Amino acid sequence: MVKVEILKLQIEKKEFVVLPSVLARMGYKAFYINKHNENWARWHSTDATAQETYRTYLGRITARYINEFEASAQ
Structure with missing residues (x-):
């Protein structure tokens, strides 16, 4: 498991999660889906x-x- 810090940005009233790498993003997505x-x-x-x-x-x-x-x- 990759340990990451999650940075949240707020742009024009929308919140974005910024992760440092593709591996971290996929790990977070898997965690979110399981959750x-x-x-x-x-x-x-x-x-x-x-x-x-x-x-x-x-x-x-x-x-x-x-x-x-x-x-x-074919």
């Missing part, structure tokens, strides 16, 4: 309707490089 009973959509909003919309939106995103990789493998 909220595997509800990863809570990262976006605490409103259940907004969470479902967020899940649907992210589910429609396709990574082009994966599609190209799969096409070239």
Whole structure:
């Protein structure tokens, strides 16, 4: 586990969490998801309707490089 200090910035009434590295960010994200009973959509909003919309939106995103990789493998 990576020990990090979390710096919170407030810009235009929005609060941001700033972490020192990608490893720290991913560790914090995993901690956050586990803390909220595997509800990863809570990262976006605490409103259940907004969470479902967020899940649907992210589910429609396709990574082009994966599609190209799969096409070239055939």
